[in-house]
Amino acid sequence: MSTYIQNFIKFRPLLNELISRDIKIKYRKSVLGVLWTLLNPLLMMIVLSVVFSNLFRFDIENFPLYLLSGQIIFNFYNDATSTAMSAIVGNAALIKKVYVPKYLFVISRVFSSFINLMASFTALMLVMVATRAELHWSVLLSVVPLALLMLLSLGIGLILAALTVKFRDIMHLYSVFTTVLLYLTPVIYPMSILPEWLEKVVLLNPLTNILTMFRDVMINGLIFDVWSLIIAVAETAFFLALGLYVFYKNQDQFILNI
Structure with a gap:
């Protein structure tokens, strides 16, 4: 473990460069640049608020705020895991030339998405x-x-990055998965409208608990209960540990498949 910590400290300047590069590439030749991270959730909130407020008339106080908070959580997860998925494949040329801890490429993608999340948080x-x-x-x-x-x-990103090296089809299938996941996350709708069986399914989604905690502290002025925190920590620890394990077991074979 000490070796990994020492490597992380040693290559931290590289991590900073990778994060900077990822952000620059994402907004290259864009007039507004990073400002789009602020504008995108606001524009989508306006459109969806008009549509869903008139069509479904959800009994939610300040629906635009409810919707935007859901967008922020889900959009970060979608962006972080989708970009992390191609982190190893997309840096094949560098990995073949010099030794670099391969997990840094995944971390850089997640961290660059987190910077975008902070801009979206500002919009909220x-x-x-x-x-x-x-x-x-x-x-x-x-x-x-x-x-x-x-x-x-990060945990799910590590899993996806490791598997994508061998199975490139995951890059195409994952967009279908995230579309399904969007509807299984209470981003647009309140949990109260769901039938009991579907509510149980939605509660199995780790994003649901995190989103509920986020809305409680941001919108409702409530402190999340201890049980919700324990569940969220347990789910996060499980996926992070699984991601590290899968990535560690496969990283030596990356050079043969990229």
Whole structure:
């Protein structure tokens, strides 16, 4: 373990460069650049709020805020895991030339997505001010669900990155999976409208608990209960440990398949 920590410290400048490169590539030749990270969730919130408020009339106070908070959580997970999936394949040329701890490429993708998440979080705060929503002190606790979300995404990203080296079809299938996952995450709808059997299915989704915790501290001014925190930590620890294990067991074979 000490070897991994020493390597991480040794290659930290490289990690910073990789994160910077990923952000620059994403917004290359874009006039507004990183500002799109702020505008995208706001524009989608406006469109979806108009559509769903009129079609379904969900009994949710400040539906735009409810919707935007869900978008922030799910969009980060989707972006972090989708980009992490191609982290090894996309850096094949560098991996073949010099020794670099391969997990750094996955971490850089997740961290660059987290920087985008902070911009989206700023958009959420702006909407709260614009809609005159009450800002509770519990907003400070939002760091807990966001940290768990990042670690969960990192764990799943490590699994996807390792498997994609051998099975490139995963890159095409994963977009279908995330579409299904979107509907199994209460981003747009409230849990109260679901039948009992479907509610149980949605609760099995790790993102559901993290999203609920995030909304409680951001919108409802509530502190998440201990049981929800224990479940979220357990789920995150499981996927992170599984991701590290799968990645470690396969990393020596990467050079043969990239």
